[in-house]
Amino acid sequence: MGLVNTDAIVLRTYNLAEADRIAVCLTRSAGLVRAVARGARRMKSRFGAALEPFTLIRMAFYEKENRELVSISNAEILKSHFDLAAQLEASEVLAYMGELVSEFAPPHEANEKLFRMVVACVEALETSPGSTRLVSRYFEVWLLRLAGLFPDVRSCAECGRQLGESDPACLDVEVSPHCQKCSRGPATRLLPETQRTVMATQRLPPVDFAVTFKELSEQSEAQLAELTHRLIVRALERRPRTLVASPR
Numbered sequence: 001m002g003l004v005n006t007d008a009i010v011l012r013t014y015n016l017a018e019a020d021r022i023a024v025c026l027t028r029s030a031g032l033v034r035a036v037a038r039g040a041r042r043m044k045s046r047f048g049a050a051l052e053p054f055t056l057i058r059m060a061f062y063e064k065e066n067r068e069l070v071s072i073s074n075a076e077i078l079k080s081h082f083d084l085a086a087q088l089e090a091s092e093v094l095a096y097m098g099e100l101v102s103e104f105a106p107p108h109e110a111n112e113k114l115f116r117m118v119v120a121c122v123e124a125l126e127t128s129p130g131s132t133r134l135v136s137r138y139f140e141v142w143l144l145r146l147a148g149l150f151p152d153v154r155s156c157a158e159c160g161r162q163l164g165e166s167d168p169a170c171l172d173v174e175v176s177p178h179c180q181k182c183s184r185g186p187a188t189r190l191l192p193e194t195q196r197t198v199m200a201t202q203r204l205p206p207v208d209f210a211v212t213f214k215e216l217s218e219q220s221e222a223q224l225a226e227l228t229h230r231l232i233v234r235a236l237e238r239r240p241r242t243l244v245a246s247p248r
């Protein structure tokens, strides 16, 4: 307990009392934290613009035992994303990412991979305008994978046979991947392109993923979205509030 110094990304903020603000942050060393910024809404706040959503900050906060809220003592901007937040489509994706990370990340539990993934996805949105849908799918696949909820489509869950574009995974109702021989009962067979796309998320960072699959077919994108959304709704037991069903 005591003072913690860590990098963090601000997911969302809300007002508290008259002059304070609460920032929900994903931190590198302490996981998800809800942090009070005292006086953050005053004209001359020492926090300045550091607590704008999706700003990457270096923050210091005091942690107290048995207290869910921490208290921010300092926050400095490492990288701001004000331009991104001003674009409608990108800001919708950011809000969506913020909601899902707040739901999926257990409080106060560091997860370096999750932190790096979220930061990389925000960077990808910034560097590849027009990639919002691909970055969203990438983000969903990884969020689910890190939570242990995404099927490993590289091999058949029954016989262990390697799956790939020539033998894409058949996903049963439990979303367990099978080769075509082992598949029984109602199953969704991934399109070869969807199989390739899912496998690529494992080796490519989001910015490269967005470039590589720029021409991804509508069918494969829809199949992937259907899969990730089904898994997300199942995990949350509800539809995410910020999920936008945008026409292509």
Ligand SMILES: [Zn+2]
Binding pocket: 156, 157, 158, 159, 160, 161, 178, 179, 180, 181, 182, 183
């Ligand atoms: Zn099999």
